[in-house]
Amino acid sequence: MPRKILQNLWISTTLGMSLALTVPANADQLIVDVVGIERLGGAMMVAVFNSPNGWEESQNPVAAAKDSVTGPKARLIFSDLAPGAYAVKVYHDENANGLLDTNMLGIPSEGYGFSNYQRTLGQPDFDESLIMLDGETTIEIKLN
Numbered sequence: 001m002p003r004k005i006l007q008n009l010w011i012s013t014t015l016g017m018s019l020a021l022t023v024p025a026n027a028d029q030l031i032v033d034v035v036g037i038e039r040l041g042g043a044m045m046v047a048v049f050n051s052p053n054g055w056e057e058s059q060n061p062v063a064a065a066k067d068s069v070t071g072p073k074a075r076l077i078f079s080d081l082a083p084g085a086y087a088v089k090v091y092h093d094e095n096a097n098g099l100l101d102t103n104m105l106g107i108p109s110e111g112y113g114f115s116n117y118q119r120t121l122g123q124p125d126f127d128e129s130l131i132m133l134d135g136e137t138t139i140e141i142k143l144n
Contacts, residue, residue, distance in 0.1 A: 029136045030063075030078040034090050036143040037072050037111065042094040044074040049087045052126035058089060066093070087129035088115035090141050111143030 034044055047061035054060035063078045069092060091100045092111035101109045114129045116139070131139055 028081050028083050028133050030081055030086065030088075030133055031136070031138040032076045032078070032088055032090070032115075033138060033140045034074040034076070034092075034113065034143060035072070035140055036113075037069055037074065037092060038143075039092075039094055040069055040071070042069050042092060042096050042110075043067060044069050044076065045091050045093050046076045047089045048078055048081070049089070049126065050084060055087065055089075055126040056123070061089075062086075069094075081133055083134050084132070085130045086115070086133055087126050088131070088139065088141065089129075090114075090143070092143060108144075113141040113143045115139055115141060 030048065032046055034046070037044075043066045045066045046064065047058060048063040049055050050062045063081065065076045065078065067074055067076055090113050091108070093099070094110050095101065100112060103109050114124050115131045117124045117129050131137070
């Protein structure tokens with residue numbers, strides 16, 4: 001009987017160790033500083049993507065967060081991300097309706113921005129917005 005207990009303990013320990021090895025030892029942290037906020041109130045909405053899947057439609061980000069807008073700058077922190085390439089979208093939901101509002105021509109009437117992207121009109125491709133996350137990484141996104 002003790003031999004059976006030792007076998008089960010060894011199997012449990014081995015399984016537990018192999019599961020522990022699948023979790024990243026040093027998860028990275030992405031700090032997103034949003035600047036250029038013109039109006040206070042509402043919420044800053046941030047979505048982080050690690051592939052082009054869902055980028056165009058803003059669906060299925062690997063991480064997302066929102067924070068109240070109380071000043072000309074907002075900071076959102078994403079912990080426990082694996083090292084690698086990411087793209088970030090932000091918008092200022094000024095009226096807290098959960099949508100990026102647009103005018104009659106489809107032009108956003110609320111602030112928006114993307115990582116690593118300078119153009120002021122239109123949404124960039126996923127590849128145009130890529131940033132590399134390796135350790136603690138801080139990016140700044142200016143709202144349009």
